[in-house]
Amino acid sequence: xxxxxRQYTLHPGARDTLIALFEREFVTGQExxxxxxxxxxxxxxxxxxxxxxRAFPDMGRRERSLRAFYEGPVWQEHRDRANATMADSDxxxxxxxxxxxxxxxxxxVTVTICHPADPSFEGHFERSxxxxxxxxxxxxxxxxxxxxxPNTFPALPVRTGxxxxxxxxxxxxxxxxxxxxxxxxxxxxxxxAPVG
Numbered sequence: 001x002x003x004x005x006r007q008y009t010l011h012p013g014a015r016d017t018l019i020a021l022f023e024r025e026f027v028t029g030q031e032x033x034x035x036x037x038x039x040x041x042x043x044x045x046x047x048x049x050x051x052x053x054r055a056f057p058d059m060g061r062r063e064r065s066l067r068a069f070y071e072g073p074v075w076q077e078h079r080d081r082a083n084a085t086m087a088d089s090d091x092x093x094x095x096x097x098x099x100x101x102x103x104x105x106x107x108x109v110t111v112t113i114c115h116p117a118d119p120s121f122e123g124h125f126e127r128s129x130x131x132x133x134x135x136x137x138x139x140x141x142x143x144x145x146x147x148x149x150p151n152t153f154p155a156l157p158v159r160t161g162x163x164x165x166x167x168x169x170x171x172x173x174x175x176x177x178x179x180x181x182x183x184x185x186x187x188x189x190x191x192x193a194p195v196g
Contacts, residue, residue, distance in 0.1 A: 001055040002062050002147055003038070003099050004158070005111070005166070007091040007190075008050045014085035015042065015050055019195055021082055022052075029074030030054065034065035039101045041192035044108060048087075051111075051192055055099040063152035070155065093166075094151065094158040097144030100168050102194035110173045111190040112140075113166040114183055121182045122165060129177075138174035140167035 010018060019040070027037045038053035056062035069075055093113075102109055116122070122145070133140055146163045173189035180186075 001036075001057065001097065001099050002059055002149075003053055003055045003095040003097050003144055005093040005095060005144070006052050006054070006089070007043075008052075008086055009046075009088040009091070010048045010050060010085050011087050012048055015048060018050055018082060018085040021078060021085075022050075023195065025074055025078050026082070029072070030065075030069050032074075033069035033072060034061060035069060036099060038099045039109075039192075040195040041102075041109070042195060044191040044193055051190060053100055059147075059149045059152050066153040066156065090157045092156070092158045093164060094147045094149075095144040095164070095166070096147040098142050100142040104196070106170070106194055108171060108191060108193050110169045110171065111166055111192065112169065112173065112176070113164055113188040113190070114179065115185050116163055116165055117182055117184050124182055125165060129179075132177070133169070133174050136175065138169045138171070140169060140174075143167045 008018070019042075022040065027040075030037050034056070036055040038055055040052040041050070043049035043051055056065055114121070114125075125143075130140055130143075144164075144166050146165075151158050151160075173191065176187060
């Protein structure tokens with residue numbers, strides 16, 4: 001699957017307004033256009049951040065689905081109200097992976113985002129880090145890697161020029177060993193509470 005991890009910075013106090021609009025209009029509106037809407041989250045460390053995922057079978061269908069939604073009646077009717085809540089909506093990672101949606105009633109989750117120094121980190125993750133985290137009670141799920149295909153819907157920017165490997169963990173951020181030899185910067189942890 002082609003997956004977008006979208007992090008929106010909202011105007012102060014606007015998060016619940018956007019979430020209500022999103023849940024009422026944009027989930028079914030996007031699904032009708034062929035988008036698989038994944039998890040939607042409140043960032044536990046930033047009251048003005050909304051994080052969510054959506055997925056597509058491939059890049060061609062991503063372009064067609066996004067065009068159908070953003071040119072369609074649901075977005076046209078509600079875009080001004082949605083855009084009024086947002087200070088920035090361009091923090092988007094384009095990924096390849098299974099997508100992720102928290103189970104109903106699930107507690108907080110953490111997304112760990114790593115910037116590998118070279119392609120060998122993926123092998124290190126699978127051979128060493130994944131089993132170590134699982135043994136410590138923090139098994140990584142829904143592992144995603146950067147999708148380097150050109151953005152087929154340039155009206156919506158995505159972050160470029162970086163490689164990431166990220167995964168989800170139930171609960172708090174996992175305790176990681178020293179990965180400085182494998183990464184270009186320290187891992188980032190997004191502590192998230194599922195919407196709903």
